[in-house]
Amino acid sequence: MSLGNYLSKSDGPYSEIFYDFLPEEIQKLAVILKENGYVKHMSFINENLDDIQKYISLSPSQRQQKKWKNHPNSLWIRFSALQLSAATVKLVSGIYPISYIVDGGSYREFHSIVANGLSVLLLSHPFTYYPFSDKNPFFKDDV
Numbered sequence: 669m670s671l672g673n674y675l676s677k678s679d680g681p682y683s684e685i686f687y688d689f690l691p692e693e694i695q696k697l698a699v700i701l702k703e704n705g706y707v708k709h710m711s712f713i714n715e716n717l718d719d720i721q722k723y724i725s726l727s728p729s730q731r732q733q734k735k736w737k738n739h740p741n742s743l744w745i746r747f748s749a750l751q752l753s754a755a756t757v758k759l760v761s762g763i764y765p766i767s768y769i770v771d772g773g774s775y776r777e778f779h780s781i782v783a784n785g786l787s788v789l790l791l792s793h794p795f796t797y798y799p800f801s802d803k804n805p806f807f808k809d810d811v
Contacts, residue, residue: 672767678760682753684728685746686799694800697743701798701805709806710795713748716741723749755794762788 689697701709713720723731723745736742762785769777798804 670767671770672764675760675764675767679757681724682750682757684731685724685750685753688728688731688746689750689800693743697747698800698803698805700744701747706796706806709748712741712744713751713795716745716748719745720748720752724753750799751794751797754797754799755789755792758792758794759785759789762786 704712719739723736726736730736736745739745763781766778766781769781796804796806798806
């Protein structure tokens with residue numbers, strides 16, 4: 669598969685994870701995030717990064733396995749996977765033009781495109797991303 673094809677299909681895991689959340693899970697998640705706050709959320713991501721990345725890499729049927737459904741922090745892992753997937757989609761959309769210059773463009777142009785992708789990611793605050801409602805549990809007056 670070409671680089672362009674990989675880049676254009678990279679939003680697949682994000683969509684799969686997003687649409688797997690049930691309304692009652694979203695309500696429970698908002699409470700968890702509000703109770704724990706941003707700092708604990710970032711600690712959770714850091715401590716569970718291997719499981720989060722593994723979850724992203726699985727197919728939808730593999731994500732339905734008992735290990736993931738019965739994991740004590742399943743909801744939090746799934747949400748963290750959604751956040752990382754959203755950040756990945758932002759990065760990939762920012763660097764998509766790279767597929768046109770690989771093996772033919774200049775290294776400066778390559779560097780500039782990657783910098784564009786990173787700037788989009790860095791300016792978006794991916795770990796406060798909450799796509800389920802306008803009320804974001806990471807901010808005091810929400811939920």
